Amino acid sequence: MSDRNDDLKIARILQEAHVIAVVGASTNWKRPSFFVLKYLLEQGYDVIPVNPKEAGNSILGQTVVASLTDIHRPVDMVDVFRRSEECPEI
Template identity: 60%
Template sequence: MNHDCYPGAYICDILRSVRTIAVVGASPNQSRPSHGVMNFLLGKGYHVIPVNPGHAGKTILGQTVVGHLADIDEPIDMVDVFRASPQFSAVVDEVLALDPRPAVIWGEYGVRDDTAAERAEAVGVHVVMDRSPVTEYPMLARSRA
């Protein structure tokens, strides 16, 4: 996959097919981008599970926070990553260790590691990097027109 430019159909297929999204790096701080994205996704009807070891057991936007992806006791369709690029590889490792494995790993703005993405794609996981579902979501409406 060329991670410099994603086909609209690729993004739309992802946003249409996923239902349960784990947000790694979720924050209770309303000024943080992860909080805004979580709120947006919840508003669009997605089931969102916040992941942040520093807030495990607490709630963010009414959703119970888990410490790690492995702590989630239901299948995840997508992992949305709010971590620095050097940490993306470790998140990919966590995702690849899950069973069942999520179909998508999404790195938010500024999050990119092509080598880690290649590892995920080699086992069939779709990857989006340096994008946000919030800014990509309007494509769904345009694709229906």
């Protein structure tokens, strides 16, 4: 597949996604997960921050949940900001 086709596929995925969970979301504005969460909100996505240490608090006005199992609605995409060894196998 060419790079152009890959770009088109990514663009289509992003156009079809509405609800995005950000696992490892941080309140620290210096962390990449904070920047991504902020950017996604600015682009109009419905973003759900996921971080067990911050559960119940809010990041950029969004209520933080402890885990993906605490989200009780369909999620179109999950962005993971954790080391692979800290994530369960899929």
